[in-house]
Amino acid sequence: MSRGRVTVIGGGLAGIAAALECAAGGADVSLLEARGRLGGAAYSFHRDGLEVDNGQHVFLRCCTAYRQLIERLDAQALVTLQPRLSVAVLAPGGGRGCLRRTGLPAPLHLAASLARYPYIGWRERLALALAMRRLQAVDVNASEADEVTFGRWLAGQRQSRNAVETVWELITRPTLNLGVNEASLAQAAQVFQVGLLSDAAAGDIGWALAPLSEIHDRAAARALTRAGVRVRLRSSVRALEPEPAGGFRVSGPTIGEEHAEAVIVALGPARARQILPAAAGLPRGFDTALGSSAIINLHVVYDRPVMEHRFAATVRTPLQWIFDRTRSSGLRGGQYLAVSLSAADAERHDTAAELRARYLPELAAVLPAAATAKVRDFFVTREHAATFRAAPGARAWRPGPRTRLGGLVVAGAWTDTGWPATMEGAVRSGQAAAAAALAALDGVRRAPDQASVPV
Ligand SMILES: Cc1cc2nc3c(=O)[nH]c(=O)nc-3n(C[C@H](O)[C@H](O)[C@H](O)COP(=O)(O)OP(=O)(O)OC[C@H]3O[C@@H](n4cnc5c(N)ncnc54)[C@H](O)[C@@H]3O)c2cc1C
Missing domain, CATH: 3.90.660.10 (Polyamine Oxidase; Chain A, domain 2)
Incomplete structure (x- = not known):
C-alpha cells in the first residue's frame, strides 16, 4: 500500500533526486516537468x-x-x-603549472605542488599556507562569516593580487560562480574546507x-520509471493551491489537475516564487535578494x-x-x-x-x-x-525544505543546503525535501515556529 501521494514539480537534479527518494520511501509519486526533457540546468x-x-x-x-x-x-x-587531483594550469606564452595532490593527508597533500607552482613567489607561498590554515578555522555557519566578501578576508590575510588571481580565483570562480570580491566568505570557506582542506581525496575532479542529457535525462527517465514514478514532460505547473480538506491541487494547461497530500516544488527561485502560495511563508523578495x-x-x-x-x-x-x-x-x-x-x-x-x-x-x-x-x-x-549569487547575506535568504504549509516542501540548488549552487547542492536539497515530504505523509506536522524559512 502506498504511503500517500507526492507531486514533484520540476525535473532538474533536485526534482529527480526528490522523486526517487519519495518512491523509495513508499510514496506514490508523479513528477511534472515543463520542458520536453529532464535534467534542468545540466543538459x-x-x-x-x-x-x-x-x-x-x-x-x-x-x-x-x-x-x-x-x-x-x-x-x-x-x-x-580522477584517481588523484591533477590540474594543468596554463598561462599565455608557454607558462605551465600543475596542481596535483600527493598521498599525504590534507592539507599537506598540496604542499609539494604549491612549492613548485610557477606563478607565485616564496613570500606568497608562505602567506598562502597561513591563509589556508586560517580558512580552515572559519565557522561557515557563523553569520559574521556571511557578512563579508572572501576578497576582503583574503586582503586581511596579506594575499597579493597575484596570489588571488593565480590561486584563489582559480577555485572560487568555477565553484561559486562569483569572483572573490563578490563571494561570501562563509560560502568560499565551505568550498575550500570540504573540497580541499579537510580530506586529501575530496577535491579529485x-x-x-x-553528453549530460544521456545521464540527467535518458538514464534518469529510466531510473524514475523503474522506481514507479510517473514522469510527465511538457507539463508546466501554473497553480498550486492548498485544499480545504488537506493536501494540494496542482494545475496547468496540459496537466489538468493533480491532487497530492505532499508537494515538492523543485524549481529555480524565480519560478518557485511565482507558484508558491503566500501562506507558504517564504519571505517577500527572496528570489531577487538571491539574484543570479x-x-x-x-x-x-x-x-x-x-x-x-x-x-x-x-x-x-x-x-x-x-x-x-x-x-x-x-x-x-x-x-x-x-x-x-x-x-x-x-x-x-x-x-x-x-x-x-x-x-x-x-x-x-x-x-x-x-x-x-x-x-x-x-x-x-x-x-x-x-x-544564484552566493554573495554576503545570501544564506539568510535560502529557505530550508519545510514551508509553513504542512506537506508543502521546497527543493533546488538555491535552498539552504550549505553548498553553493551545484549539482551536489541540488541533489542534497532533493533528498532533504523528500525526507520532509515523507514525514508530512506520515502526519508529522511541524509547528509554524519550527519551520526553517526566515520570516
Ligand atoms: C552552464 C552551467 C554550468 C554549471 N556548472 C556546474 C558544475 O560544473 N558543477 C556543478 O556542480 N554545478 C554546475 N552548475 C549548476 C548546476 O547545474 C545546478 O545547480 C543544478 O543543475 C540545479 O538543479 P535544480 O534541480 O536545483 O534546478 P533546475 O536544474 O533549474 O531545475 C528546475 C526544473 O524545473 C523546471 N520547471 C520550471 N518551471 C516549471 C513549471 N512551472 N512547471 C514544471 N517544471 C518547471 C525546469 O524546466 C527545470 O527542469 C552549472 C550550471 C550551469 C547553468
Missing part, C-alpha cells in the same frame, strides 16, 4: 551532428550525494573521476564522459588536436577553464574544446563575433597549436541565470 542538445552540453559540468569526489544519484541512475560508466550569476561557454571545434589535457585551468588570461569535449560530443577528427566562463555577467550581451575575436587569440596564446589550427566551428551557449 545537452544536438547541433550539426554533435551532442553538446549547455555548459561544462564537473563534480568532486566529496560530492557524495551526486555520486550516489549517478549510481541510482545506473550511469557510473558515463562519468569518470569528476566529469561526464557522455551568468555562465557562458565558448565552443570551439578545431580541425586538429590543439590541447593534450582532458581539461586545464588558465591564469593571466580571461579564459578560465578549458575542457576537451571531443569524445563525449561524438566528434570524429579534430578537437572540440569548451571554454567555461563563470561569473560572466559582463559578457552576457557580447555577440558571438565579439567573443570569437576576443577569445580565439587567447586560446592561441596558451595553446600554441591552436595558433595554426583551423577553426571549423565556434558557437556560444549562455545561461544568464545559471546560479
Whole structure:
C-alpha cells in the first residue's frame, strides 16, 4: 500500500533526486516537468551532428550525494573521476603549472605542488599556507562569516593580487560562480574546507564522459520509471493551491489537475516564487535578494588536436577553464574544446563575433597549436541565470525544505543546503525535501515556529 501521494514539480537534479527518494520511501509519486526533457540546468542538445552540453559540468569526489544519484541512475560508466587531483594550469606564452595532490593527508597533500607552482613567489607561498590554515578555522555557519566578501578576508590575510588571481580565483570562480570580491566568505570557506582542506581525496575532479542529457535525462527517465514514478514532460505547473480538506491541487494547461497530500516544488527561485502560495511563508523578495550569476561557454571545434589535457585551468588570461569535449560530443577528427566562463555577467550581451575575436587569440596564446589550427566551428551557449549569487547575506535568504504549509516542501540548488549552487547542492536539497515530504505523509506536522524559512 502506498504511503500517500507526492507531486514533484520540476525535473532538474533536485526534482529527480526528490522523486526517487519519495518512491523509495513508499510514496506514490508523479513528477511534472515543463520542458520536453529532464535534467534542468545540466543538459545537452544536438547541433550539426554533435551532442553538446549547455555548459561544462564537473563534480568532486566529496560530492557524495551526486555520486550516489549517478549510481541510482545506473550511469557510473558515463562519468569518470580522477584517481588523484591533477590540474594543468596554463598561462599565455608557454607558462605551465600543475596542481596535483600527493598521498599525504590534507592539507599537506598540496604542499609539494604549491612549492613548485610557477606563478607565485616564496613570500606568497608562505602567506598562502597561513591563509589556508586560517580558512580552515572559519565557522561557515557563523553569520559574521556571511557578512563579508572572501576578497576582503583574503586582503586581511596579506594575499597579493597575484596570489588571488593565480590561486584563489582559480577555485572560487568555477565553484561559486562569483569572483572573490563578490563571494561570501562563509560560502568560499565551505568550498575550500570540504573540497580541499579537510580530506586529501575530496577535491579529485569528476566529469561526464557522455553528453549530460544521456545521464540527467535518458538514464534518469529510466531510473524514475523503474522506481514507479510517473514522469510527465511538457507539463508546466501554473497553480498550486492548498485544499480545504488537506493536501494540494496542482494545475496547468496540459496537466489538468493533480491532487497530492505532499508537494515538492523543485524549481529555480524565480519560478518557485511565482507558484508558491503566500501562506507558504517564504519571505517577500527572496528570489531577487538571491539574484543570479551568468555562465557562458565558448565552443570551439578545431580541425586538429590543439590541447593534450582532458581539461586545464588558465591564469593571466580571461579564459578560465578549458575542457576537451571531443569524445563525449561524438566528434570524429579534430578537437572540440569548451571554454567555461563563470561569473560572466559582463559578457552576457557580447555577440558571438565579439567573443570569437576576443577569445580565439587567447586560446592561441596558451595553446600554441591552436595558433595554426583551423577553426571549423565556434558557437556560444549562455545561461544568464545559471546560479544564484552566493554573495554576503545570501544564506539568510535560502529557505530550508519545510514551508509553513504542512506537506508543502521546497527543493533546488538555491535552498539552504550549505553548498553553493551545484549539482551536489541540488541533489542534497532533493533528498532533504523528500525526507520532509515523507514525514508530512506520515502526519508529522511541524509547528509554524519550527519551520526553517526566515520570516
Ligand atoms: C552552464 C552551467 C554550468 C554549471 N556548472 C556546474 C558544475 O560544473 N558543477 C556543478 O556542480 N554545478 C554546475 N552548475 C549548476 C548546476 O547545474 C545546478 O545547480 C543544478 O543543475 C540545479 O538543479 P535544480 O534541480 O536545483 O534546478 P533546475 O536544474 O533549474 O531545475 C528546475 C526544473 O524545473 C523546471 N520547471 C520550471 N518551471 C516549471 C513549471 N512551472 N512547471 C514544471 N517544471 C518547471 C525546469 O524546466 C527545470 O527542469 C552549472 C550550471 C550551469 C547553468
